[in-house]
Amino acid sequence: MNTAVEIENVTKRYGDVVALSSVSLAIEDNEFFTLLGPSGCGKTTLLRSIAGFEQLSQGDIKLFGDSIVDLPPNKRPVNTVFQHYALFPHLTVADNVGFGLQRQRLPSHEIASRVADILEMVQLGSYADRLPSMLSGGQQQRVALARALAPRPRLLLLDEPLSALDLKLRQDVRVELQQIQHDTGITFIFVTHDQEEALTMSDRIAVMSEGVLQQVGTPRQIYEAPDNRFVADFIGDTNLIDVQVTQVLDQCATCVLPGGASIACNNMAGASVGAGHLSVRPERVTLGPVDGSALQGEVSRLTYLGTDIHVTVALSDGGKMDVRVQNSDSAAIPQPGSTIGLYLDIAAARLLVD
Amino acid sequence: MRKPFDIKRYPGFFPITCLCLFLLYTPLIVVMVYSFNDSNSITNWGGMSLRWYEEVFYGVESQKFKKAAFNSLSIAICAAITATTLAVCAAMAMLRTGVFRGQTLSFALINLPLMVPEIVTAVATLVFFSAIGFKTGYASILIAHIVFCIPFAYLPIAARMQSVDATYEQAAQDLYATRFEAFRLVLLPLILPGVISGFLLAFIISLDDFIITNFVKGAGIETLPTAIFGSVKQGIKPSIMAISTLLLLLSVVFVTLSYFVGRKGQQTP
Ligand SMILES: Nc1ncnc2c1ncn2[C@@H]1O[C@H](COP(=O)(O)OP(=O)(O)O)[C@@H](O)[C@H]1O
Numbered sequence: 001m002n003t004a005v006e007i008e009n010v011t012k013r014y015g016d017v018v019a020l021s022s023v024s025l026a027i028e029d030n031e032f033f034t035l036l037g038p039s040g041c042g043k044t045t046l047l048r049s050i051a052g053f054e055q056l057s058q059g060d061i062k063l064f065g066d067s068i069v070d071l072p073p074n075k076r077p078v079n080t081v082f083q084h085y086a087l088f089p090h091l092t093v094a095d096n097v098g099f100g101l102q103r104q105r106l107p108s109h110e111i112a113s114r115v116a117d118i119l120e121m122v123q124l125g126s127y128a129d130r131l132p133s134m135l136s137g138g139q140q141q142r143v144a145l146a147r148a149l150a151p152r153p154r155l156l157l158l159d160e161p162l163s164a165l166d167l168k169l170r171q172d173v174r175v176e177l178q179q180i181q182h183d184t185g186i187t188f189i190f191v192t193h194d195q196e197e198a199l200t201m202s203d204r205i206a207v208m209s210e211g212v213l214q215q216v217g218t219p220r221q222i223y224e225a226p227d228n229r230f231v232a233d234f235i236g237d238t239n240l241i242d243v244q245v246t247q248v249l250d251q252c253a254t255c256v257l258p259g260g261a262s263i264a265c266n267n268m269a270g271a272s273v274g275a276g277h278l279s280v281r282p283e284r285v286t287l288g289p290v291d292g293s294a295l296q297g298e299v300s301r302l303t304y305l306g307t308d309i310h311v312t313v314a315l316s317d318g319g320k321m322d323v324r325v326q327n328s329d330s331a332a333i334p335q336p337g338s339t340i341g342l343y344l345d346i347a348a349a350r351l352l353v354d
Numbered sequence: 355m356r357k358p359f360d361i362k363r364y365p366g367f368f369p370i371t372c373l374c375l376f377l378l379y380t381p382l383i384v385v386m387v388y389s390f391n392d393s394n395s396i397t398n399w400g401g402m403s404l405r406w407y408e409e410v411f412y413g414v415e416s417q418k419f420k421k422a423a424f425n426s427l428s429i430a431i432c433a434a435i436t437a438t439t440l441a442v443c444a445a446m447a448m449l450r451t452g453v454f455r456g457q458t459l460s461f462a463l464i465n466l467p468l469m470v471p472e473i474v475t476a477v478a479t480l481v482f483f484s485a486i487g488f489k490t491g492y493a494s495i496l497i498a499h500i501v502f503c504i505p506f507a508y509l510p511i512a513a514r515m516q517s518v519d520a521t522y523e524q525a526a527q528d529l530y531a532t533r534f535e536a537f538r539l540v541l542l543p544l545i546l547p548g549v550i551s552g553f554l555l556a557f558i559i560s561l562d563d564f565i566i567t568n569f570v571k572g573a574g575i576e577t578l579p580t581a582i583f584g585s586v587k588q589g590i591k592p593s594i595m596a597i598s599t600l601l602l603l604l605s606v607v608f609v610t611l612s613y614f615v616g617r618k619g620q621q622t623p
């Protein structure tokens with residue numbers, strides 16, 4: 001497989017603010033790659049660096065093997081779908097979409113046919129002569145996508161393109177975007193702060209926090225085998241239990257839970273003897289009789305979620321555990337106030353160092 | 355329940371409004387009306403006539419006034435075009451190059467001429483021209499006008515450019531436009547209402563200027579305001595009122611244009 005983008009040790013400072021701190025990443029050709037992280041973690045800065053709008057403080061960016069850091073934005077075969085679309089308000093939809101083709105000096109009949117094709121693809125064929133201000137948010141988003149795709153870039157950057165859409169539309173557009181990426185074969189770098197969006201759409205995800213890359217992996221790796229507490233906590237819900245690691249032998253760690261029970265764990269992101277954290281997803285905990293359970297607590301709260309019931313259990317040591325019980329299993333739903341035993345799915349529990 | 359605050363209900367609101375409007379507009383209306391007076395007197399009404407307009411265009415002094423009008427208009431057009439171009443460049447430098455050292459100082463320097471008393475600028479400009487040995491005449495008037503028109507052109511252009519998000523130009527560059535193409539194809543159309551307002555404002559200011567022009571023009575050349583002043587010194591003739599009315603008409607047309615351009619600009623972001 002070809003590497004589309006290599007980001008090597010990229011650092012970007014704004015005065016004292018470090019927006020990106022030694023980020024290194026390789027993105028494969030034809031990949032749907034997602035940058036995920038909370039607001040302000042440097043996602044936009046990284047995209048703008050690839051597009052050519054930021055002068056790096058340090059590091060190099062290569063596109064298909066060639067360094068592009070010295071090229072101005074208009075010389076990079078990269079297009080961007082901007083966060084608020086930035087559609088040219090004085091140009092019609094067709095002129096917006098044809099803008100890049102015109103700058104590439106394509107013959108006008110080819111521009112016309114390519115614009116028509118791509119507007120057809122995003123189902124806006126009949127809107128060609130409208131101004132962007134006459135379109136709905138979802139339509140503007142599709143024009144922005146069409147405009148960025150029309151010049152057939154080798155790499156498409158999308159900065160939170162769905163954040164301005166309402167929920168229902170967002171779910172439809174997710175599927176459309178994946179389909180378009182698949183059909184065009186263009187490498188996508190997709191930015192979002194929404195972990196669900198990242199999990200459902202991406203081939204691979206890079207999780208960032210405060211300008212530092214935390215973990216890169218497939219949605220499954222990120223969700224089931226987080227490298228650290230930040231990733232475990234940011235992606236989905238999790239219970240982080242403070243444990244004492246007493247022994248590490250052959251990729252198997254012996255952990256002592258707060259209640260004193262001891263368990264053996266072999267799913268870990270590096271472990272050493274001392275304090276550790278056990279991350280257990282709420283759907284990997286089952287409720288049962290107190291006798292023989294690893295942890296015990298009192299049911300403090302039930303939250304109805306439709307398909308699931310979210311059970312909050314107050315542990316005897318002051319901590320709390322979140323448990324998800326399927327709504328179909330009505331026998332397993334406890335009464336608030338009752339004392340109950342918690343059973344961890346040890347194979348799915350992950351031991352984290354930090 | 356207390357009535358909400360409404361300035362229109364204050365005692366004296368109506369008389370004060372009337373007084374202000376009276377003081378502002380009566381002189382203008384008198385000049386306009388008496389420009390159509392058939393009598394030689396500037397105070398007695400002698401019936402309707404267009405004789406003073408005829409006098410302006412074909413009378414003994416018509417050559418002098420036509421020449422002055424030509425100077426005024428050509429200087430105003432050249433000065434407004436040049437000042438507007440420089441103002442666009444200044445706005446680009448101020449608003450599109452990020453934060454730089456001395457930004458506030460630059461802003462103050464661009465706008466300071468608005469605060470400096472005009473007579474001071476006039477004296478300073480004259481002293482400057484004579485110090486460098488520049489011959490006074492058409493060129494000296496033009497240069498002086500370009501300079502003092504810049505802040506007037508700058509204000510509406512900068513206000514407009516500030517309201518246009520820099521992301522549009524970045525989107526253009528992202529789509530393979532050079533920096534200049536991004537300016538020409540995206541930023542310029544979006545700030546055009548501001549540019550036109552700036553141009554019209556500079557044009558009117560230049561056309562109307564008396565003090566600076568009078569200082570730097572030298573002998574043998576007149577603009578409309580200096581020619582009118584020269585003529586009035588020998589007594590007010592009704593033909594002056596006709597010229598004034600024509601100038602007023604021109605100003606009204608330009609200000610109205612400027613207003614509508616500005617308003618149209620607000621509708622499209
Ligand atoms: N032009 C700038 N000047 C100063 N600080 C900036 C600038 N752009 C971004 N930052 C800072 O860099 C950090 C990362 O910003 P950004 O990349 O926009 O985050 P994200 O897109 O992940 O929300 C933030 O702390 C932000 O305040």
Ligand SMILES: [Mg+2]
Pocket residue numbers: 040043044
């Ligand atoms: Mg952002």
